[in-house]
Amino acid sequence: MSNRNGSLKPNVNEEIRIPAEAAGRGVGAEQIVNHLYDQEKFHAWQGHGFAAEQANNLHDKLLGKDARILGDDCAKNGPDRIVNGRWIQSKYYANGRNAINACFEDAGKGAFRYVGKHGEPMVIEVPKDDIIYEQALKAMREKIAKGQVDGVNDPAQAETLVKRGNYTYQQARNIAKAGNIDSLKYDATNGAVTAASAFGVSAVIAFGTCIWCGDKPEVAAKKAAFCGLKVGGTSFIVSVISSQLLKAGLNSAMVSSTEAIATALGPKACAVIINAFRTGSNIYGAAAMRSAAKLLRGNVVVAGLTVVVLSSFDIADIVRGRISPGQLAKNLAETLSSVAGGTAGWVGGAALGSMVLPGVGTVVGGVVGSLGGGAVAGVAASALAGLFIKDDAEQMCALIEERIGLVTVEYLMSEDEVKKLVNSVSRRLDGSALKDMYASSDRPAYVSEFIKSDVGEIVSERSHIAGDIDSQIADGLVRLLEESTEKEKNDGCEGLA
Template sequence: MDQHEKKVALLKKYYSQIQTSDGFEIAENIASKKIDNAIKKFASGLDRKSIIGFYDITIVGSGKKGYLFTDTKVYYSDMFEKSEKIWYDDIDDVLLVDSGEKDCDKKLQFKMNDGTLITWDSIFLNKTPLYKFFKELLTMENKSVCYSGEKSVKHGKSKFFGSTAGGISSARYGVVNKLYDEEKFHGRQGHGFAAERANNLFDKITGHHAKIVGDDNVKNGADRVVDGVFIQSKYCQTGLACINECFDEKGNFRYLKNGKPMQIEVPSDKYDAAVEAMQEKIRKGKIPGVTDPDEAKNIVRKGHFTYEQAKNIAKAGSVESLTYDAVNGAIIATSAFGVTTIITLATNLWNGEDFENSLKIATFSGMKVGGTAFVTTIIASQLSKAGLNSALVGSSEAIVSFMGPKASAVLVNAFRSGSNIYGAAAMKSAAKLLRGNVITSSVTVVLLSSVDIANIFRGRISGKQLFKNLAGTATTVAGGTGGWLGGSAVGSMVFPGFGTIVGGLIGSVIGGAAAGKATDTVLGSFIEDDADEMIRIIQKEFEDLAQDYLLNQKEAEKSVDKLSNILDGKMLKDMYASSDRSEYARNLLIPIIENEVKNVNMLVR
């Protein structure tokens, strides 16, 4: 019986006692798919022939988490923990710490040759039989194996097409609806609509329950409702003009709700004059049911913005306009950040990644998409106010005319908030939404690609890499849009209103993921990533250095592990930009290899 067979026999002796749930399998009984997943998730560089047992702790038995024992080491990745491995001949001693009534609550500690202490406290492991296993294992002979010349250098390149598409689509839904509503800003009375939106936004962010209701175009209806109070906004040049606008040709007050006057919101700088004008109307008996002139102060509502501020909000480039768009952008970005972060975190955890690393990746992805959403809101809104929206009227109406009323209804009801509309009204609204979608999607793609565009000028990526990244970004955004359309249509049929948004979000994640992955696969078949090219150079230099330093298998693997821990996208971009990439790789590898050889020599002494 050789060493491998002895270790398999030893694990057979204890494995059923070690496990706290079914999932521990020995050597030849382990499914190949499980091993594939383990290699991908936490056992990189595994020699399949060296496996003596695998304790899969995942609920579905995927093999993405667990404890994989080999002839020379154990790879492990517990729930919400990062991947690690322990070489048996690095262990000086094993200690059993009695810290709980149940055996699985105890702790197993490994005292390593370098003085460090590694603790296993997983509830999936019964520690006493595990302690006995390691004690017997350490008595067996453990020989070094010469380096074979094959050692894979890993670099994580996770691409979260689905979560990115979901976050971007969530943001686009908000931005497109914002641009749709703000088309009214371009009209003669655009500053009045701007005042409605700005006052409503101010009330919302200051804790009030505020809602725009005037979009239903009901004759003499309220423009908005705040904490149950119905409000009609009148932003005119003078306070008198604001009040006069509230009466019809016959002098009758127009804005009543259940027989009582609505509040009339006026510019903050016209408030006093408006109150005086309203008092005069009351004295003349023009307000039904109101006889006391002092009631004018309860009827006239002081807006949060002046007349000039409202006019500036409707324009491009003003401080007020930029501030208004930035506040809206912050709200939209929060939603995009949340969607992307949650989906990315869930995807990582489902794929067997540890919690800490998953949270970092999810937070970074959320910040990237949220930041993009924030800037997109500002830029798209400013471009629209500057006239780009108007410039797209002809082309958007031509496209909608070609689409017809049915397809237009699908588009408008997928992206427009509110009740569904059809026919000519749908076609008119669809043209408006299409213009907003074109502006928003174009700005989004440019912003998401801005880092790549900067890197091409700095020489840190190649032209082919830029093309591949741009194509992937564009198709992910487009796929997310298409997925939103399909998902929202299905969601509307199942649960109108709420189902439209939920269905759109689910559809955008699926559509964006499919489109992005398809593009990456197709382009990847004939365009190699710059990172892969750099990895090949590092691989070649490592093989040469391994021979120069006479590394054994363990030294080579440890060196590669340390390299993989520090290798990231920034380092590979710096390597690409360097004048001598092979020299860059050697300068990166030599300190790691020399440090490993030095440590081994110290232990031998």
Template sequence: MESKASPTDLKREKNHHAATAGGRAAGAYKNVNNLYNQERFHAAQGHGFAAEQANDLADQLHGKKVHKGLGDDNAKDGPDRMVNGQWIQAKYYKDGARAIDACFRDNGKGALRYYDQNNEPMRIEVPNDDVIYNKAVERMEAKIKNGQVEGVTDPAKAKEIVQRGGCTYRQARNIAKAGNIDSLKFDATNGAVVAASAFGVSAIVTFATGIWNGDTPQVAAKRAACCGIKVGGTSFVVAVLSSQLLKAGLNSAMVAGTESIAAVLGPRACAIIINAFRSGAPIYGAAAMKSAAKLFRGNAVVAALTVVVCSSFDVADIVRGRISAGQLVKNLASTITTVGAGSAGWVGGAALGTMIMPGVGSIVGGLIGSMSGGVAAGALTNKVVGHFIKDDAEEMQHIIQKQVEAMCVDNLMNNDEVKELVNGLSGKLSGSKLKDMYVSKDRERFVEKMAAPLLDEILAKRPKIKGNIDDEIEQGLISLLNELAEKGESVEDTGASEEDC
């Protein structure tokens, strides 16, 4: 059993880096966009932006077609949301009458401000509180009676124009803050959407490369599901933690640093980067630099949390004695470079893809950039760090090799039996099993116990020797001596080898 990695193992490791980097980057892309949009929660009317996003998310989960980012262009009297083609203006006021007054010119005394693409009154979305909604409908009825809504004369139409939002006023305010149930539910729902995207990318890449490398569909699917769950789970945890930290004010501490980075890059580079990530009309100049700084803050938080979450399993293992300090350093270095290079690769690839083919090019370019960057960084780090730190797995495989050699000699095993034993052990040697072996006080005994059932099964297949062995050997000796006596030859003259005699 060779302790050195085979070409197939190296190819699998490379594919694992690609699938992991691609899935993490896809999740990070969505997480960063969410954080970018949620920075508005800190504004004076932050709960209104929170309500818009919460209602978008609820409609999306109910299978409705949601057009995101409408409010980002700050178009005068434009819609905040669009669902199934319907333009919606969100007004999350504590007082329903004030919410409707805000939709009319001259502090509520003039004409309605909001009309859709068909010149029909936009839907006015108010909090899902009975008192607030009822007051809003009453005020809209009064406006219609006063002739302030062009093209509408029937007060009963007020119930069509005013609609309930998906959350209450209190829930909207809670969503914009950290550390409460409503906020956590919103972030967890967002995290589930992010995790699904990360799972899909990593699972598809793992499945495809597995098939191309000769795996059966069943084995490839199992590997794909395992990789997808790990990457998707990480993205989910990062989504919740990053959003909660942002709402708690972490972004405020990073403003100066990220704006300095944007200043170094300049307005042109910032415009290329930010327009690859945001929806709506492209932005340039100072606006692009400010938006790019917000994007960098999100990227920094998501990348840092991804490293922390991924490394937490290694930290738990070293506490339990399942890996060495050197292995922890090696794993941490690989995680940092893979995450960093994957994130940078997505930004660069998305920007380049947007320049070539806006829209689809952003996603395709980002995915290719993240996978190639993650693979290259992971391979380089392992190569460099590997010169100084030996893998725990390599050390364990060396012990296994020595024990297998001893078993083969002790049990007089032939080539086919040795191959069967090695293949059986290979199927049992997962990363978790090697960590259990590392923490074992008697690693040689650990290998013996792991191999014992396989060895018993192999030896049980040997043909049974029937009859009296001593009698058989005695008859063989008599037969040989008779032949020699008849021919007048010695044992050497018969040409029998040591294996025959």
């Protein structure tokens, strides 16, 4: 039995690969879509401020801090972020004094607006720029001296209330846009985090399935690592490209179509879906429909890019003549169905899991949904396409089997020698070799050259025949005739008796 990778041996890898990859892609897609959902704020007039919040939050997380964004709660005078239990309000202004003035009532003349749950003032995060930071410190000292910060009387405490951010004002503006180094570095960092999650899920599922299928732990570990790297790499590429495309304005082109889908789903269905992915308080009605449309835009972009990335090698192969149009169509159908099924499974599973057990249930439901949806859809598409299209690998394997049959006759190979030949060829035969064979102008000659070394090695192990073969055969013939004559005499004497 052959598979898409072109193995001659019966192989359970497809049964392992499809669900493991579907689950990993589902986890990666969920993180990417949520990231894209948050990035839609970058298009607002204060988009660089939202970019600063997310960039600083990611930076703190990578340093091992307990950091998360709280601004989605939309609470009046609420914090933007929380880091190790401390509430933070981000104010990314080009001028530090303006940033501090924005934290006080009456355009800077009134009381400090940002107060924690225990009455303590929140920390104000400003750009990393030395000038802006010093301007902010000076302004905060003046406000404290004037008694505008309740409970704080010492101007020196300004240094504990004003925090230098991890990014400059210009870097924050760059991150909110596409096509610059700061933006690419930020998206690549996010992509690496997403890739690690996708890798872990795929590798764990693949490892467990391999063990259950009878593989030794060391073999299962190698297969699991390969599966994880493939899914993680895909997630990384899709994460970076999708973020850059949405920053460039791709989302604007899909607004009408995704809003039409949200309208068709209705406010109740949209609320169930969107609230499964939100970190803030639940939303309903028109707000839920708008948010669901944003989520759909992210899913469309991620699913489309995933198909493109997964199909890129097949497209390169057909350009180089290494696979047939039929094989490309079959592979593409399997990829499309698997990605679409995994995406639908993740959204549906996450929504159901969130209803049963918010938080953990959302993740578990999403993994189970994408695993089932992606695997079933991929296998179904592959089976359906297989009814009409024969794999290139199957055709090439048939050619190899035919040539091996001729070689066994040509070299008078024994049964054990034939088994050795088949095993040796199978170990060296992979998808790349089969594609090179397909691209060859003389496939029989390619196969003969491919198995030549295996045949030579097996034949060289035969016992060496010493002496004059003709004389030995002649002697054997004489002995055979003598034995036959003697046997006839004996038979004749027994008959007379």
